[in-house]
Amino acid sequence: MAINPLFPYPLYLVISEQDCYPQSWLHVAEEAIHGGVDIVQLREKNETPARFLEKAKKLKRITDRYGIPLIINDAVGIALEIEAWGVHVGQNDCQPLEIREKYGQQIQIGWSLENLAQLDSEQMRAVDQLGVSPIFATKTKTDTITEWGISGLCQVRNLTEKPLIAIGRMDLDTIESTWQAGANSIAVVSAICKSNDPRERSAQLKELLT
Template identity: 35%
Template sequence: MGFDPSLYLVTDPRLGAPRPLIETVAAAVAGGVTLVQLRDPDAPTRHLVETARALVALLRPRGVPLIVNDRVDVALAADADGVHVGQSDMHPADARTLIGPDRILGLSITDASEMRPGDLAPVDYLGVGPIYLQATKPDAAPPIGPEGLAAIRAVTRLPIVAIGGVGPANAEQLIRAGADGLSVVSALMAAPDPAEAARTLAAAITRGRA
């Protein structure tokens, strides 16, 4: 399916509390988020499926796809629009076999050495990073900086979404370094006003493309 990776919200239930997750996502989408990933590695499966179904009900009428992090089973159970896998998750080819040809498949890339043709063939976009130091994923790989992003941009035509420490201060630079979109966690999830925060990021993306 077609998708716009420009402003990609990755959820984190630890941020934004006590505001409900659905409320945060709805506000961020109203402000310009174009793609949403449900990421909650500690949630029980049933809770994750219920949350995914609620997000599908919210997002699909608005034309915003829902991606589920790692869990192919949850994505299929909730009829989500796609799955994102990391380097230690299910192989992209196996994920593609399970989700079929029409759902979106993303792959995390933390270093140019991971750009293996066999991994990339079934993939629709790459989540590249972490670009900068960040606190939302303690087990993340070392940051690669805008230079690492540019190096990966030079060897692929796949859409690239930059992730890791991304916010309004560096958004324009990352778009100019080759990112097609920005993947944001705390800059939206923890924002007092997620809609306004999304508008600020969307404007920075537009400036970066100018």
């Protein structure tokens, strides 16, 4: 796969404090960036809005230092308050058209793809990139419908030109085949967040994408 100029971020870190425990999640984020992570998403499902905002500000200071785009999961208001690069929303969150109509081009919009019918939705007009989730079932994301697999990802690739972000058990054993199947970006959680050396693991993963 060539790097997609619309989404030139092949290695995508999805991070939360819980996923990194007992390591410092901010340390993991910075080490992963040193190792080659191109873009970071903060996903905190169980935090209060005030605590989520506090965490987002702390992470933004790190991503800004290295010129790395930051995406906020679900919380559109927080994403706009901290001037994040993007927001990623699912089926049960604020929908892409609503975000676009309210905020115009202020923010990039990612949308979780759970079934092929979504590709015909009017929401696609407002979507900048699609999260294909999960490629393989994973314990870190349990609220999904379709396990796409490599064949499903290939099918999606043939049906849309939108940048595709593959997530779901992405590790050293799976990312190369996923990349070759048409993903424009590989979103990693546990393989980096649970690693004893997130910098080295990020470098190993990045090498498989370049």
